[in-house]
Amino acid sequence: MTKLNDLIAARIAATGPITLADYMADALMHPKYGYYATRDPLGAAGDFTTAPEISQMFGELIGLSLAQAWIDQGHPSAFALVELGPGRGTLMSDILRATTSVSGFADAAQVHLVETSPTLRHEQATRLNARQSKVTWHDDIGTLPDLPLYLVANEFFDALPIRQFHRAALADRFADGAVWREVQFGLQNDTLVAGLSAAAPIAFLDHRIHDTNVGDVVEHCPALAAITEDIANRIATHGGVALIIDYGDWRSLGDTLQALQNHAAADPFAHPGETDITAHVDFEAIAMATTSTNGGAKYTRLTTQGVFLERLGITKRAQTLAATLSGDALETHIAAHRRLTHPSEMGSLFKVLGLYPTNAPPPAGLEP
Numbered sequence: 001m002t003k004l005n006d007l008i009a010a011r012i013a014a015t016g017p018i019t020l021a022d023y024m025a026d027a028l029m030h031p032k033y034g035y036y037a038t039r040d041p042l043g044a045a046g047d048f049t050t051a052p053e054i055s056q057m058f059g060e061l062i063g064l065s066l067a068q069a070w071i072d073q074g075h076p077s078a079f080a081l082v083e084l085g086p087g088r089g090t091l092m093s094d095i096l097r098a099t100t101s102v103s104g105f106a107d108a109a110q111v112h113l114v115e116t117s118p119t120l121r122h123e124q125a126t127r128l129n130a131r132q133s134k135v136t137w138h139d140d141i142g143t144l145p146d147l148p149l150y151l152v153a154n155e156f157f158d159a160l161p162i163r164q165f166h167r168a169a170l171a172d173r174f175a176d177g178a179v180w181r182e183v184q185f186g187l188q189n190d191t192l193v194a195g196l197s198a199a200a201p202i203a204f205l206d207h208r209i210h211d212t213n214v215g216d217v218v219e220h221c222p223a224l225a226a227i228t229e230d231i232a233n234r235i236a237t238h239g240g241v242a243l244i245i246d247y248g249d250w251r252s253l254g255d256t257l258q259a260l261q262n263h264a265a266a267d268p269f270a271h272p273g274e275t276d277i278t279a280h281v282d283f284e285a286i287a288m289a290t291t292s293t294n295g296g297a298k299y300t301r302l303t304t305q306g307v308f309l310e311r312l313g314i315t316k317r318a319q320t321l322a323a324t325l326s327g328d329a330l331e332t333h334i335a336a337h338r339r340l341t342h343p344s345e346m347g348s349l350f351k352v353l354g355l356y357p358t359n360a361p362p363p364a365g366l367e368p
Contacts, residue, residue, distance in 0.1 A: 051154060085159065
């Protein structure tokens with residue numbers, strides 16, 4: 001048991017069952033005991049490793065894609081260079097280093113990081129101050145400046161809390177459509193246990209009636225639409241692009257909830273606050289939220305990370321770096337290139353979706 005487990009149990013005892021999204025929000029973001037509030041989760045000493053920590057090539061190519069979009073949209077003299085969930089600041093540091101050769105880009109960029117973890121903000125400040133970069137931190141995207149937006153979200157959406165719904169058999173009182181039972185958590189002998197709500201229609205799942213069957217599980221991220229709409233509206237109004245990189249697929253189907261601890265699979269409910277909990281991203285939901293805005297922004301074709309990086313020239317960059325390496329360093333570099341791009345590793349599991357103005361070309365690497 002953890003202190004957070006006791007707090008969650010007390011909440012359920014006082015107010016009744018909670019949803020999976022409620023549980024995830026506490027487990028990950030409780031201000032005192034939540035996972036992200038209490039640790040640096042990255043690297044060998046943490047629980048997982050993200051693409052920017054695997055190789056500098058990832059951030060370099062992301063930076064050059066953003067810089068090309070900035071050029072394509074007329075070199076705006078001031079813009080917000082934004083990262084959602086920036087980890088240790090490694091990706092932003094690599095973006096800034098790679099774009100120093102793009103005339104005017106660094107002078108126009110205003111760096112903004114959306115991060116709630118005090119521990120990770122400290123790591124980001126240490127890394128980016130070393131680059132003499134002025135950084136503004138935000139708790140959410142609502143306080144970003146009204147400027148052209150050049151944004152990257154790498155493994156951000158997968159950590160947003162989700163709700164889970166099981167498609168149920170129609171009850172007599174429901175004549176047509178579909179009904180769903182939501183995963184909820186209650187207490188049994190003071191122990192947290194999962195159960196299902198009563199069956200009922202769920203309006204925001206009406207579009208899933210024709211591609212699901214009784215027993216199927218569909219996941220829904222409550223925060224996804226509002227965040228995406230904000231990003232798309234900013235791009236439509238002021239210009240810019242967003243690169244969203246995460247694991248998942250075009251449409252959610254099945255239970256994808258997972259937890260990691262010490263780089264190994266863990267029970268997401270055994271030790272709340274001590275394990276990383278994520279779920280696969282529903283990229284169709286991001287696309288739907290983009291098109292629900294005022295029509296001034298659109299989305300690219302969903303592209304695998306491996307194809308995206310190859311289009312940006314990762315193999316050529318890898319060969320250039322390899323020429324200066326030997327021994328173990330060379331072997332590590334080769335393994336990093338494979339891990340980022342090979343279909344059996346991150347190359348196919350991770351996908352990239354771009355958002356951009358309707359009057360501009362798509363971001364480099366995401367061409368039709």
